[in-house]
Amino acid sequence: EAGVTQFPSHSVIEKGQTVTLRCDPISGHDNLYWYRRVMGKEIKFLLHFVKESKQDESGMPNNRFLAERTGGTYSTLKVQPAELEDSGVYFCASSQGDNKRISGANVLTFGAGSRLTVL
Amino acid sequence: QKEVEQNSGPLSVPEGAIASLNCTYSDRGSQSFFWYRQYSGKSPELIMSIYSNGDKEDGRFTAQLNKASQYVSLLIRDSQPSDSATYLCAVNIASPMKSGYALNFGKGTSLLVTP
Numbered sequence: 001e002a003g004v005t006q007f008p009s010h011s012v013i014e015k016g017q018t019v020t021l022r023c024d025p026i027s028g029h030d031n032l033y034w035y036r037r038v039m040g041k042e043i044k045f046l047l048h049f050v051k052e053s054k055q056d057e058s059g060m061p062n063n064r065f066l067a068e069r070t071g072g073t074y075s076t077l078k079v080q081p082a083e084l085e086d087s088g089v090y091f092c093a094s095s096q097g098d099n100k101r102i103s104g105a106n107v108l109t110f111g112a113g114s115r116l117t118v119l
Numbered sequence: 120q121k122e123v124e125q126n127s128g129p130l131s132v133p134e135g136a137i138a139s140l141n142c143t144y145s146d147r148g149s150q151s152f153f154w155y156r157q158y159s160g161k162s163p164e165l166i167m168s169i170y171s172n173g174d175k176e177d178g179r180f181t182a183q184l185n186k187a188s189q190y191v192s193l194l195i196r197d198s199q200p201s202d203s204a205t206y207l208c209a210v211n212i213a214s215p216m217k218s219g220y221a222l223n224f225g226k227g228t229s230l231l232v233t234p
Contacts, residue, residue, distance in 0.1 A: 003162075004162070031220065033220055033221075035222075035224075041226070042121075042123065042223075042224045042225055042226045042227075043163070043207070043209075043224040044224070045212065045221045045222060045223070048220070048221055056221055058221075059221070091162070091163070093220070095220055107165055108153075108165065108220045108222075109162075109165075110155075110162040110163045110164070111162055112160075112161060112162045113162065
């Protein structure tokens with residue numbers, strides 16, 4: 001079974017430019033999450049999709065960030081325009097279910113992350 | 120106050136010893152607790168999940184939860200050099216609007232197991 005795939009693995013852009021990160025979840029996983037880790041900080045929740053719908057986007061830092069999941073398969077996270085403080089590692093994760101009490105079938109699986117460097 | 124706190128380490132233990140990793144959390148409403156292992160440059164990997172007070176054992180790993188003290192720990196018995204990694208404590212964000220996997224993470228504890 002293929003895992004969660006993220007692209008690109010590393011992106012270097014200049015302040016003011018646009019970057020789009022892509023996540024392909026595990027096939028059949030309705031739940032897709034975006035997290036971010038900025039330098040020296042902990043991993044922070046950004047948002048959660050259930051299929052193509054945004055279940056929770058309370059962690060999105062500001063309106064320069066736009067996440068989409070058209071068709072409920074892969075997801076993109078666009079940063080426009082990028083600022084220096086957006087640098088960090090963006091993780092995508094997916095799960096089959098989303099119960100409050102997570103069972104073994106609902107393990108949250110992370111991708112390797114997309115490292116974004118804004119100069 | 121940070122939602123999830125961990126000692127950043129590094130924690131160094133000799134091979135074969137018990138490694139003890141600790142985590143405290145601030146939100147008393149949290150119900151789900153996780154330990155992830157992350158090797159450098161790799162994705163976080165779930166090691167243990169725990170939901171009830173007490174101990175939960177899985178192989179060489181034991182998770183301990185004390186909700187009254189808002190404390191979670193992970194014990195690794197018979198530590199191996201391959202256990203050297205960063206261990207992340209994660210706790211669900213307690214809110215009626217939050218799904219089970221909206222998590223708060225600690226910064227992680229770096230573990231080094233020396234041969």
